[in-house]
Amino acid sequence: MIVGAWCGLPYLTRSDLVTDLCQQLSSEFGRGQASFHSEQNDGEAWLIAEGGAVIRWWISEYPELALGEPFGVERRLLDAFGISGKPEDLDPEDDLASSWAATWGDCDVPTVAAESSLDPRQIRPGTSASGIFLVADTV
Numbered sequence: 001m002i003v004g005a006w007c008g009l010p011y012l013t014r015s016d017l018v019t020d021l022c023q024q025l026s027s028e029f030g031r032g033q034a035s036f037h038s039e040q041n042d043g044e045a046w047l048i049a050e051g052g053a054v055i056r057w058w059i060s061e062y063p064e065l066a067l068g069e070p071f072g073v074e075r076r077l078l079d080a081f082g083i084s085g086k087p088e089d090l091d092p093e094d095d096l097a098s099s100w101a102a103t104w105g106d107c108d109v110p111t112v113a114a115e116s117s118l119d120p121r122q123i124r125p126g127t128s129a130s131g132i133f134l135v136a137d138t139v
Helices: 012-029 073-080 095-101 109-114
Strands: 031-035 044-050 053-059
Touching: 012 031, 012 044, 031 053, 031 109, 044 109, 073 109
Parallel strands: none
Antiparallel strands: 031 044, 044 053
């Protein structure tokens, strides 16, 4: 899991760097994740890579850039709205797209991260995790 302001996926100037890093980490350790969660309604973004390949990349402000198939909580929420496809394929002017977008509180980064690995809001000294957990200071 990559965390820190420097990896904000909505900042497109950093998206290639973050994508490459997640792919590299997933090649070496099985999975790499990066996410951006805003408490000020600046959007949600996540990137999950496995075995060197991106399996899902979603940026709420740039749905046209999405990669991969929705899974987990994202897929379940789409199903609940009767959306069989992907959110990035919805017409933003459509009522269904507006209804879906209004539900982001049910499909935010902490929820996606918790389902995929660890909820970043719950990481504290002594938090246990399976597998390899790397910590790096980017200062």
